[in-house]
Amino acid sequence: MKYVLGAQCVKCGREYDAVPDLTTCSCGGILDIVYDYAAIRRDVSPRDLEDCRDYSMWRYRPFLPVEADSAPTPLRVGWSPLYPAPRLARALGLKALYLKDDGQNPTASLKDRASALAVVKAREAGADTIACSSTGNAASSLAGNAAAAGLSTYIFVPSRAPKGKVAQLRIFGSTVISVDGSYEDTFALSKAAIDRWGWYNRNAAVNPYLSEGKKTVTLEILEQLGWRTPDYIALSVGDGCTIAGAWKGLKDLYAAGFIERLPRLISVQAQGCCPLNRAIQTGTPWTPMAENTLADSIAVGVPRNPDKALNAIRESDGIAVNVSDDEILAAMRLLGRTQGVFGEPAGVTGTAGVKKALELGLISPDSTVVSIVTGNGLKDVQNGIRAAGEPMLVRPELDALLDAFASHGIAP
Amino acid sequence: MKYVLGAQCVKCGREYDAVPDLTTCSCGGILDIVYDYAAIRRDVSPRDLEDCRDYSMWRYRPFLPVEADSAPTPLRVGWSPLYPAPRLARALGLKALYLKDDGQNPTASLKDRASALAVVKAREAGADTIACSSTGNAASSLAGNAAAAGLSTYIFVPSRAPKGKVAQLRIFGSTVISVDGSYEDTFALSKAAIDRWGWYNRNAAVNPYLSEGKKTVTLEILEQLGWRTPDYIALSVGDGCTIAGAWKGLKDLYAAGFIERLPRLISVQAQGCCPLNRAIQTGTPWTPMAENTLADSIAVGVPRNPDKALNAIRESDGIAVNVSDDEILAAMRLLGRTQGVFGEPAGVTGTAGVKKALELGLISPDSTVVSIVTGNGLKDVQNGIRAAGEPMLVRPELDALLDAFASHGIAP
Numbered sequence: 094m095k096y097v098l099g100a101q102c103v104k105c106g107r108e109y110d111a112v113p114d115l116t117t118c119s120c121g122g123i124l125d126i127v128y129d130y131a132a133i134r135r136d137v138s139p140r141d142l143e144d145c146r147d148y149s150m151w152r153y154r155p156f157l158p159v160e161a162d163s164a165p166t167p168l169r170v171g172w173s174p175l176y177p178a179p180r181l182a183r184a185l186g187l188k189a190l191y192l193k194d195d196g197q198n199p200t201a202s203l204k205d206r207a208s209a210l211a212v213v214k215a216r217e218a219g220a221d222t223i224a225c226s227s228t229g230n231a232a233s234s235l236a237g238n239a240a241a242a243g244l245s246t247y248i249f250v251p252s253r254a255p256k257g258k259v260a261q262l263r264i265f266g267s268t269v270i271s272v273d274g275s276y277e278d279t280f281a282l283s284k285a286a287i288d289r290w291g292w293y294n295r296n297a298a299v300n301p302y303l304s305e306g307k308k309t310v311t312l313e314i315l316e317q318l319g320w321r322t323p324d325y326i327a328l329s330v331g332d333g334c335t336i337a338g339a340w341k342g343l344k345d346l347y348a349a350g351f352i353e354r355l356p357r358l359i360s361v362q363a364q365g366c367c368p369l370n371r372a373i374q375t376g377t378p379w380t381p382m383a384e385n386t387l388a389d390s391i392a393v394g395v396p397r398n399p400d401k402a403l404n405a406i407r408e409s410d411g412i413a414v415n416v417s418d419d420e421i422l423a424a425m426r427l428l429g430r431t432q433g434v435f436g437e438p439a440g441v442t443g444t445a446g447v448k449k450a451l452e453l454g455l456i457s458p459d460s461t462v463v464s465i466v467t468g469n470g471l472k473d474v475q476n477g478i479r480a481a482g483e484p485m486l487v488r489p490e491l492d493a494l495l496d497a498f499a500s501h502g503i504a505p
Numbered sequence: 506m507k508y509v510l511g512a513q514c515v516k517c518g519r520e521y522d523a524v525p526d527l528t529t530c531s532c533g534g535i536l537d538i539v540y541d542y543a544a545i546r547r548d549v550s551p552r553d554l555e556d557c558r559d560y561s562m563w564r565y566r567p568f569l570p571v572e573a574d575s576a577p578t579p580l581r582v583g584w585s586p587l588y589p590a591p592r593l594a595r596a597l598g599l600k601a602l603y604l605k606d607d608g609q610n611p612t613a614s615l616k617d618r619a620s621a622l623a624v625v626k627a628r629e630a631g632a633d634t635i636a637c638s639s640t641g642n643a644a645s646s647l648a649g650n651a652a653a654a655g656l657s658t659y660i661f662v663p664s665r666a667p668k669g670k671v672a673q674l675r676i677f678g679s680t681v682i683s684v685d686g687s688y689e690d691t692f693a694l695s696k697a698a699i700d701r702w703g704w705y706n707r708n709a710a711v712n713p714y715l716s717e718g719k720k721t722v723t724l725e726i727l728e729q730l731g732w733r734t735p736d737y738i739a740l741s742v743g744d745g746c747t748i749a750g751a752w753k754g755l756k757d758l759y760a761a762g763f764i765e766r767l768p769r770l771i772s773v774q775a776q777g778c779c780p781l782n783r784a785i786q787t788g789t790p791w792t793p794m795a796e797n798t799l800a801d802s803i804a805v806g807v808p809r810n811p812d813k814a815l816n817a818i819r820e821s822d823g824i825a826v827n828v829s830d831d832e833i834l835a836a837m838r839l840l841g842r843t844q845g846v847f848g849e850p851a852g853v854t855g856t857a858g859v860k861k862a863l864e865l866g867l868i869s870p871d872s873t874v875v876s877i878v879t880g881n882g883l884k885d886v887q888n889g890i891r892a893a894g895e896p897m898l899v900r901p902e903l904d905a906l907l908d909a910f911a912s913h914g915i916a917p
Contacts, residue, residue, distance in 0.1 A: 148560055168845050169586040169609070176579060180655060197581070199609065199845070201883060222917075241845030243592060247917065252898060257669075259896060260889030264841035264882060268915055269896035270906065278901035285903045290917045429676035433580050433611070433653030470676060471613060471883035477672030484671060484681035486664060489690035491697045494682060503680060505634075505659065505702045 096133050097158045100124040100301055103400050111158060113218035116299050123401055124301035125341075126158045130348035139320055139351055148172040150206055150309040156345050158305050159213050166209040167241040168199040171309050175317040175463070180431040185448050189461040191323070192444070193314050194434055196469030200230075200237040200261060202390075202440075203310055203335060203467045208234035210306030211295040212242045220293035221245060226283035228276055228331065228390050229258035230468050235295050236265035247292060249283040251276050255389055255437075257472040275384060277395045297334035298397030307338025308345065314463050315346055322352050324460040325412075327359035327450075329442035329467055330369055331391030333402025336360055339465070340405035356463075358411035359456070360402075361446025363388050363418065368395070369402050370413035379403070387418050387476055390439035390468060412455050414446040421445050422480040425470065435470035435477065443467070508545050509570045512536040512713055515812050523570060525630035528711050535813055536713035537753075538570045542760035551732055551763055560584040562618055562721040568757050570717050571625050578621040579653040580611040583721050587729040587875070592843040597860050601873040603735070604856070605726050606846055608881030612642075612649040612673060614802075614852075615722055615747060615879045620646035622718030623707040624654045632705035633657060638695035640688055640743065640802050641670035642880050647707050648677035659704060661695040663688050667801055667849075669884040687796060689807045709746040710809030719750025720757065726875055727758055734764050737824075737868060739771035740877040741854035742781055743803030745814025747879065748772055752817035768875075770823035771868070772814075773858025775800050775830065780807070781814050782825035791815070799830050799888055802851035802880060824867050826858040833857050834892040837882065847882035847889065855879070 100109040104122025109115060117123055137155045145152045150171030173195045182190035198205035208231065215223050225235050226249035239246045246267040250259065251274065262269045270286075272279040280296070287294050297303040311326065326343075330336050336358060346352045362370045365385030372379035379399050384392040396402065406413060416424075421438045424445035428434045436444075444464045450456045470477050487497045498505065512521040516534025521527060529535055549567045557564045562583030585607045594602035607615035620643065627635050637647050638661035651658045658679040662671065663686065674681045682698075684691040692708070699706050709715040723738065738755075742748050748770060758764045774782040777797030784791035791811050796804040808814065818825060828836075833850050836857035840846045848856075856876045862868045882889050899909045910917065 167588060169588075174581040174611075176581075176653075194611075197609065197611065199586075199606075200847070201881075237841075237845040237847070239845075240842055241588075250896075256890065257883050257886045260882065260886045260893065261841075261847055263893035263896060264837060264847045264889055265845060266838070266842035266893075268917075270909070271896040271898045272901050273898055274901040282899075282901045282903065282906060286906060286917075289903070292917075425676060426678070429649075430652055430678035433649040433651075433677060435612070435649070435673055435676045469613075469883065470672065471669050471881065474669045474672045474886065477676050478668065481672065481675035484662075484675060484683040486683045486685055487694075489684050489686040489694045491694065491701070494694060494698060497682070505698075505704075 094158055094160055096128050096155055098127045098129050101127050113214045114293065115301055116294055123298060123398060126301055126305050133349045137349065142316060150209065153309055153312045156312060158302055160217055163213050163217055166212045166238050168238055170198055170205040170209040172313060173197040175314060176432060178432045181427065184427060184431055185451055186458050187451060187462060188459050191463045192432060192434055193310065193463055193465045195310060195465060195467055196436055196440055200234045201469035201472055202230035202234055203307065204230040204234035205238060206309050207231065207297055207303035207306040208238040208295065210302050211235060211300065212238045212244060214302050215244060215293040218293055222247065222292045223295050224283060224287050224292035225295035226280045228392060229254040230390055231297060233258045233261035236262045236267040240265040247286065249279050251279045253389060255473040255475065257474060276393055280397065298332055304334050304338035304341055307335050308342030310465060311339045311342035312346065315352055320352050322354050323356050323463045325359050325456060325462045326356050326465065327361060327443040327447045327462060328465040329391050329439045330360045330362050330402060331393040333369055333396045333398035335467065337398055337401035337405050340409060355409060358406055358409040359446055359450060360406045360411055360413045361442050362415050363391060363442065364415035366392050366394055367415045369399060370415055372403060373406055373413040388421055388438035388442055390437065391442060412450055414450045414455065416442060416445040416449050420449060424448065425477065425480040434466055436466040437468040437470050437473045438476050440466045440468040440470065506570055506572055508540050508567055510539045510541050513539050525626045526705065527713055528706060535710060535810060538713055538717055545761045549761065554728060562621065565721055565724045568724060570714055572629055575625050575629055578624045578650050580650055582610055582617040582621040584725060585609040587726060588844060590844050593839065596839060596843055597863055598870050599863060599874060600871050603875045604844060604846055605722065605875055605877045607722060607877060607879055608848055608852055612646045613881035613884055614642035614646055615719065616642040616646035617650060618721050619643065619709055619715035619718040620650040620707065622714050623647060623712065624650045624656060626714050627656060627705040630705060634659065634704045635707050636695060636699050636704035637707035638692045640804060641666040642802055643709060645670045645673035648674045648679040652677040659698065661691050663691045665801060667885040667887065669886060688805055692809065710744055716746050716750035716753055719747050720754030722877060723751045723754035724758065727764055732764055734766050735768050735875045736872040737771050737874045738768050738877065739773060739855040739859045739874060741803050741851045741879055742772045742774050742814060743805040743808065745781055745808045745810035749810055749813035749817050752821060767821060770818055770821040771858055771862055772818045772823055772825045773854050774827050775803060775833065775854065776827035778804050778806055779827045781811060782827055784815060785818055785825035800833055800850035800854055802849065803854060824862055826862045826867065828854060828857040828861050832861060836860065837889065837892040846878060848878040849880040849882050849885045850888050852878045852880040852882065
């Protein structure tokens with residue numbers, strides 16, 4: 094790991110060697126991987142990436158904490174499309190909008206980036222079994238990436254996890270423990286089991302390597318924009334690991350001289366479960382909340398990575414916006430109809446937040462915004478139907494079709 | 506369309522100009538797009554592709570029937586991963602196996618390739634509305650690609666279509682007509698409506714451009730293999746359009762001098778609905794069958810493109826294999842557990858057929874085989890759960906977990 098200096102606690106500053114099975118600090122704080130940016134700046138430039146034909150997250154190896162001789166994971170993770178979204182921008186009254194569709198990853202969410210990194214680190218640690226607790230996407234991404242690499246997995250999900258995610262887990266051959274309780278309960282049980290059996294720990298707020306995988310989403314966004322920094326990057330926030338990773342990627346690029354300025358983050362949470370945004374909005378420490386939202390991936394009442402997440406929002410001079418479940422469902426329809434992108438509820442929450450921030454006057458219509466779609470709508474079909482409604486059922490006769498069109502007010 | 510000479514009926518040989526709204530021959534036969542391969546051979550080489558940074562189906566423009574000034578479609582279609590599958594090959598007792606995961610397309614199936622082409626041709630024809638009937642994937646891919654391009658869609662699906670596909674259609678803003686009948690009924694109603702309202706026709710067996718989009722899957726496979734021809738390419742067969750397209754792509758490459766020999770095709774159908782394979786196996790003309798399979802995408806009792814499909818299998822000296830629904834479900838588990846790939850039932854039917862062909866001694870264990878995964882398992886979660894089972898439900902206590910492990914025979 095040529096450019097990795099070590100790890101440092103974000104709470105007490107204590108330093109650690111970057112061993113593969115690193116977890117949290119003895120003070121309970123979360124660790125951050127530290128790089129030698131001067132060396133990266135000396136050795137690596139955007140020009141090197143132009144010549145790189147590896148269109149996956151592994152094109153950013155100088156920025157990743159993996160050994161030089163560690164093979165990448167088998168599934169093709171990363172380099173998801175960044176779509177210009179002119180029709181959606183017009184609908185929102187925004188100058189320029191891009192959608193980073195991370196639902197196009199192998200198991201259909203951004204979490205593949207973290208899980209691929211976890212698989213590499215587990216191999217480096219000599220482990221053959223990985224475990225995690227998850228609201229769903231971290232779980233299915235770990236299950237898929239581990240199966241592809243020939244590793245076993247134990248996965249803890251709250252019993253409310255959508256069927257699509259559970260089906261993925263089972264198909265990928267994980268031992269799946271569906272926990273009859275909240276995400277908080279699920280996390281606690283996974284911790285007890287990991288302590289007991291010594292599995293490699295892929296809990297994103299415990300293992301500091303995971304947000305290093307997640308940061309590749311912003312490395313890609315900036316490369317895909319030709320290293321022109323947008324005004325804002327919007328994304329949904331649950332545990333806090335993804336926004337922490339996104340910010341780390343941006344700071345990496347800035348420190349390595351790839352970009353000249355940093356964007357501001359838009360942290361979007363569901364109004365029924367927004368402990369981190371509430372802390373930002375009120376300027377007080379975060380406190381737990383109930384998990385009242387249909388966006389299961391961000392229904393996290395006790396975020397596991399609050400320090401890094403709050404740092405990211407504050408350091409970026411970021412904006413915290415909360416959206417209702419109805420606004421999330423409306424965003425699902427809007428992305429689908431204007432741009433052909435189907436996101437799961439938490440996947441479109443970032444875009445719902447962009448709309449809300451515009452309505453509240455928090456951002457200017459002259460802005461250039463990138464909204465990250467963090468997961469595919471096929472993972473949660475029930476809420477897709479809830480957002481868009483059932484189709485009309487028609488007997489196979491033209492007269493029946495004419496009647497159905499008339500009764501639905503459709504004039505072809 | 507520099508290299509397109511025109512279109513020709515596969516039945517009577519009559520020739521047509523390649524206008525954008527081309528449908529079937531006056532004799533009822535299906536048309537095939539004809540290229541000037543000598544000119545392609547003169548102008549284009551694998552070397553040109555090495556320099557091409559467009560990692561989508563549009564990298565193959567010299568082989569595609571679109572105008573030089575036609576913009577590609579907004580969604581990133583094609584260049585899906587080709588995964589070496591060593592663990593699965595070992596499980597099957599096969600020398601070398603690759604999985605072409607076309608479930609990684611924007612709307613999660615191979616059909617995006619055809620729909621992207623349909624959107625370009627509809628625009629060239631000046632149409633603003635496209636219609637099709639489909640078992641599901643053609644529909645959702647058309648809905649997504651058209652929405653991204655700002656076109657309207659009318660979509661006819663049989664009411665049995667899985668919820669995931671229907672949710673996609675509704676989210677993408679299509680007018681969806683769920684037909685209370687078979688695929689045959691659905692196709693007939695769509696035809697009547699298209700005749701009445703003059704929408705651009707995306708029915709794959711009517712519009713000859715669509716298999717030209719589908720053929721990009723084999724163009725990619727061969728490029729990804731470094732132009733080394735595998736012994737076999739296996740895929741599931743319903744309407745017959747996909748296998749016809751796959752074969753067209755291979756013949757294109759051979760005629761243009763990109764490859765030195767052609768692979769043999771393995772046509773896999775569900776044994777409860779195998780009218781095309783039955784015709785191959787018995788050497789008699791095809792006749793309709795019932796639609797008795799859980800693999801909805803290939804539950805096609807009256808295939809709409811039998812001539813091109815049967816030609817493809819015969820010309821390639823191909824193999825016809827039928828598999829049971831249980832074998833399809835087993836293949837879902839096998840792909841997931843060994844390679845981290847989650848296919849829908851019809852998506853893994855090709856691989857189920859490879860297994861069956863080995864068991865029957867139809868192909869040698871020394872073969873190199875590519876199996877195309879035509880659609881993502883998230884489209885049909887119900888059958889995913891059916892294949893892999895429900896997870897264990899556990900109270901959030903370590904003792905409860907120990908009990909559950911014991912009762913499931915799990916010893917971590």
